[in-house]
Amino acid sequence: MNTKKERTLQLTLNVVGILMFMGVLIRWWTAPFSVSRDLQIYYNQGFQMTLNERKEFLAFVLCAASVYFSLVNVYFLGKTGRRLVYTVLVLFAVFSLYMMLTLLAVATH
Template sequence: MRAKFKKSTKRSLKKEKTLQFTLNVIGIFMFMGILIRWWTVPFAISHDLRIYYNSDFQMKLSECKEFLAFVLCAASVYFSLVNVYFLGKTGKKLVYTVLVLLAVFNLYMMLTLLAVATH
Protein backbone atom coordinates (compact mmCIF):
# COMPACT_ATOMS: atom_id res chain seq x y z
CA MET A 1 0.00 0.00 0.00
CA ARG A 2 1.33 3.44 -0.95
CA ALA A 3 0.67 6.57 0.98
CA LYS A 4 -0.08 9.72 -0.95
CA PHE A 5 1.49 12.77 0.60
CA LYS A 6 0.41 16.27 -0.21
CA LYS A 7 3.13 18.75 -0.98
CA SER A 8 3.51 21.36 1.70
CA THR A 9 3.00 24.89 0.41
CA LYS A 10 3.99 26.53 3.67
CA ARG A 11 7.69 26.31 2.98
CA SER A 12 7.61 27.85 -0.52
CA LEU A 13 5.23 30.57 0.62
CA LYS A 14 7.58 31.36 3.49
CA LYS A 15 10.55 31.55 1.08
CA GLU A 16 8.65 33.89 -1.23
CA LYS A 17 7.68 36.17 1.65
CA THR A 18 11.28 36.21 2.83
CA LEU A 19 12.52 37.06 -0.67
CA GLN A 20 9.87 39.76 -1.04
CA PHE A 21 10.85 41.24 2.34
CA THR A 22 14.53 41.11 1.38
CA LEU A 23 13.93 42.88 -1.96
CA ASN A 24 11.86 45.55 -0.22
CA VAL A 25 14.60 46.16 2.36
CA ILE A 26 17.23 46.34 -0.40
CA GLY A 27 15.03 48.86 -2.21
CA ILE A 28 14.70 50.99 0.91
CA PHE A 29 18.47 51.09 1.41
CA MET A 30 19.06 51.72 -2.31
CA PHE A 31 16.71 54.70 -2.52
CA MET A 32 17.84 56.08 0.83
CA GLY A 33 21.39 55.99 -0.57
CA ILE A 34 20.26 57.85 -3.66
CA LEU A 35 18.55 60.49 -1.52
CA ILE A 36 21.70 60.90 0.60
CA ARG A 37 23.44 61.87 -2.64
CA TRP A 38 21.38 65.06 -2.53
CA TRP A 39 23.49 66.31 0.39
CA THR A 40 26.83 64.70 -0.45
CA VAL A 41 27.23 65.91 -4.05
CA PRO A 42 28.77 69.33 -3.15
CA PHE A 43 31.70 67.65 -1.41
CA ALA A 44 34.73 66.85 -3.54
CA ILE A 45 38.28 65.56 -3.07
CA SER A 46 41.25 67.73 -3.99
CA HIS A 47 44.50 66.55 -5.57
CA ASP A 48 46.11 66.24 -2.16
CA LEU A 49 43.16 64.03 -1.02
CA ARG A 50 41.44 66.60 1.16
CA ILE A 51 37.67 66.87 1.27
CA TYR A 52 36.32 70.32 0.50
CA TYR A 53 32.96 71.90 -0.23
CA ASN A 54 32.42 73.03 -3.81
CA SER A 55 29.41 75.31 -4.13
CA ASP A 56 29.40 74.86 -7.93
CA PHE A 57 28.12 71.31 -7.44
CA GLN A 58 25.22 72.35 -5.21
CA MET A 59 21.83 71.61 -6.80
CA LYS A 60 19.50 74.53 -7.36
CA LEU A 61 15.88 74.37 -6.19
CA SER A 62 14.52 73.34 -9.60
CA GLU A 63 17.18 70.60 -9.86
CA CYS A 64 16.28 69.38 -6.38
CA LYS A 65 12.62 69.11 -7.36
CA GLU A 66 13.51 67.19 -10.52
CA PHE A 67 15.86 64.90 -8.60
CA LEU A 68 13.25 64.21 -5.94
CA ALA A 69 10.58 63.54 -8.59
CA PHE A 70 12.92 61.10 -10.34
CA VAL A 71 13.74 59.24 -7.12
CA LEU A 72 10.08 59.01 -6.09
CA CYS A 73 9.00 57.77 -9.53
CA ALA A 74 11.82 55.22 -9.67
CA ALA A 75 11.04 54.02 -6.13
CA SER A 76 7.33 53.66 -6.88
CA VAL A 77 8.07 51.64 -10.02
CA TYR A 78 10.57 49.43 -8.16
CA PHE A 79 8.34 48.69 -5.17
CA SER A 80 5.28 48.20 -7.39
CA LEU A 81 7.10 45.68 -9.56
CA VAL A 82 8.57 43.82 -6.58
CA ASN A 83 5.21 43.49 -4.84
CA VAL A 84 3.20 42.65 -7.98
CA TYR A 85 5.75 39.93 -8.84
CA PHE A 86 4.76 37.95 -5.75
CA LEU A 87 1.01 37.98 -6.48
CA GLY A 88 1.23 34.80 -8.56
CA LYS A 89 1.77 33.74 -12.14
CA THR A 90 -0.24 36.64 -13.52
CA GLY A 91 1.87 39.09 -11.48
CA LYS A 92 5.08 37.54 -12.77
CA LYS A 93 3.90 37.79 -16.38
CA LEU A 94 2.89 41.41 -15.84
CA VAL A 95 6.27 42.28 -14.30
CA TYR A 96 8.18 40.63 -17.15
CA THR A 97 6.01 42.45 -19.70
CA VAL A 98 6.63 45.80 -17.99
CA LEU A 99 10.38 45.13 -17.83
CA VAL A 100 10.51 44.30 -21.55
CA LEU A 101 8.54 47.45 -22.37
CA LEU A 102 10.89 49.54 -20.20
CA ALA A 103 13.91 48.01 -21.95
CA VAL A 104 12.47 48.76 -25.40
CA PHE A 105 11.57 52.31 -24.35
CA ASN A 106 15.08 52.87 -22.96
CA LEU A 107 16.68 51.66 -26.19
CA TYR A 108 14.37 53.91 -28.20
CA MET A 109 15.22 56.93 -26.03
CA MET A 110 18.94 56.16 -26.22
CA LEU A 111 18.85 56.04 -30.01
CA THR A 112 16.69 59.18 -30.20
CA LEU A 113 19.07 61.12 -27.94
CA LEU A 114 22.05 59.84 -29.90
CA ALA A 115 20.45 60.98 -33.17
CA VAL A 116 19.65 64.39 -31.73
CA ALA A 117 23.13 64.81 -30.26
CA THR A 118 24.92 63.96 -33.51
CA HIS A 119 22.96 66.45 -35.65
Protein backbone atom coordinates in the same frame (compact mmCIF):
# COMPACT_ATOMS: atom_id res chain seq x y z
CA MET B 1 -0.33 31.29 -1.67
CA ASN B 2 3.11 32.57 -0.75
CA THR B 3 5.68 30.23 0.64
CA LYS B 4 8.09 31.27 3.37
CA LYS B 5 10.91 31.37 0.82
CA GLU B 6 8.99 33.79 -1.42
CA ARG B 7 8.07 36.03 1.53
CA THR B 8 11.72 36.14 2.59
CA LEU B 9 12.80 37.08 -0.94
CA GLN B 10 10.11 39.75 -1.12
CA LEU B 11 11.20 41.19 2.23
CA THR B 12 14.84 41.11 1.12
CA LEU B 13 14.07 42.94 -2.14
CA ASN B 14 12.04 45.55 -0.26
CA VAL B 15 14.85 46.14 2.26
CA VAL B 16 17.41 46.37 -0.56
CA GLY B 17 15.15 48.90 -2.30
CA ILE B 18 14.83 51.00 0.84
CA LEU B 19 18.61 51.04 1.33
CA MET B 20 19.20 51.75 -2.35
CA PHE B 21 16.84 54.73 -2.51
CA MET B 22 18.07 56.07 0.82
CA GLY B 23 21.57 55.98 -0.66
CA VAL B 24 20.38 57.87 -3.71
CA LEU B 25 18.72 60.50 -1.50
CA ILE B 26 21.95 60.93 0.49
CA ARG B 27 23.45 62.35 -2.73
CA TRP B 28 21.37 65.45 -2.05
CA TRP B 29 23.66 66.35 0.85
CA THR B 30 26.94 64.79 -0.28
CA ALA B 31 27.13 66.18 -3.84
CA PRO B 32 28.79 69.51 -2.88
CA PHE B 33 31.71 67.76 -1.18
CA SER B 34 34.79 67.01 -3.27
CA VAL B 35 38.27 65.60 -2.75
CA SER B 36 41.29 67.65 -3.81
CA ARG B 37 44.49 66.24 -5.32
CA ASP B 38 46.12 66.12 -1.91
CA LEU B 39 43.12 64.09 -0.62
CA GLN B 40 41.55 66.92 1.36
CA ILE B 41 37.75 67.06 1.54
CA TYR B 42 36.32 70.48 0.76
CA TYR B 43 32.90 72.01 0.11
CA ASN B 44 32.36 73.12 -3.49
CA GLN B 45 29.54 75.66 -3.73
CA GLY B 46 29.36 75.14 -7.51
CA PHE B 47 28.02 71.60 -7.07
CA GLN B 48 25.12 72.65 -4.84
CA MET B 49 21.74 71.88 -6.43
CA THR B 50 19.35 74.74 -7.07
CA LEU B 51 15.78 74.62 -5.78
CA ASN B 52 14.48 73.54 -9.20
CA GLU B 53 17.12 70.80 -9.48
CA ARG B 54 16.18 69.56 -6.01
CA LYS B 55 12.52 69.32 -6.99
CA GLU B 56 13.40 67.42 -10.17
CA PHE B 57 15.77 65.12 -8.30
CA LEU B 58 13.17 64.36 -5.62
CA ALA B 59 10.49 63.74 -8.26
CA PHE B 60 12.81 61.34 -10.10
CA VAL B 61 13.69 59.41 -6.94
CA LEU B 62 10.06 59.16 -5.82
CA CYS B 63 8.92 57.97 -9.27
CA ALA B 64 11.74 55.43 -9.53
CA ALA B 65 11.04 54.15 -6.01
CA SER B 66 7.32 53.80 -6.67
CA VAL B 67 7.99 51.84 -9.87
CA TYR B 68 10.55 49.61 -8.12
CA PHE B 69 8.37 48.78 -5.11
CA SER B 70 5.27 48.32 -7.27
CA LEU B 71 7.07 45.84 -9.53
CA VAL B 72 8.61 43.94 -6.61
CA ASN B 73 5.30 43.57 -4.80
CA VAL B 74 3.24 42.79 -7.94
CA TYR B 75 5.76 40.07 -8.84
CA PHE B 76 4.85 38.11 -5.73
CA LEU B 77 1.08 38.18 -6.36
CA GLY B 78 1.27 35.02 -8.44
CA LYS B 79 1.67 33.87 -12.00
CA THR B 80 -0.25 36.83 -13.44
CA GLY B 81 1.86 39.25 -11.43
CA ARG B 82 5.04 37.69 -12.74
CA ARG B 83 3.81 37.97 -16.34
CA LEU B 84 2.89 41.61 -15.78
CA VAL B 85 6.30 42.42 -14.30
CA TYR B 86 8.13 40.69 -17.15
CA THR B 87 5.98 42.55 -19.69
CA VAL B 88 6.70 45.90 -18.03
CA LEU B 89 10.44 45.14 -17.93
CA VAL B 90 10.45 44.24 -21.64
CA LEU B 91 8.58 47.47 -22.42
CA PHE B 92 11.12 49.44 -20.35
CA ALA B 93 13.95 47.80 -22.29
CA VAL B 94 12.36 48.53 -25.68
CA PHE B 95 11.63 52.13 -24.68
CA SER B 96 15.19 52.59 -23.42
CA LEU B 97 16.63 51.30 -26.70
CA TYR B 98 14.27 53.54 -28.66
CA MET B 99 15.29 56.59 -26.61
CA MET B 100 18.97 55.72 -26.97
CA LEU B 101 18.67 55.51 -30.76
CA THR B 102 16.60 58.70 -30.90
CA LEU B 103 19.12 60.63 -28.83
CA LEU B 104 21.98 59.22 -30.89
CA ALA B 105 20.22 60.33 -34.11
CA VAL B 106 19.61 63.81 -32.69
CA ALA B 107 23.18 64.15 -31.42
CA THR B 108 24.75 63.19 -34.75
CA HIS B 109 22.73 65.69 -36.81
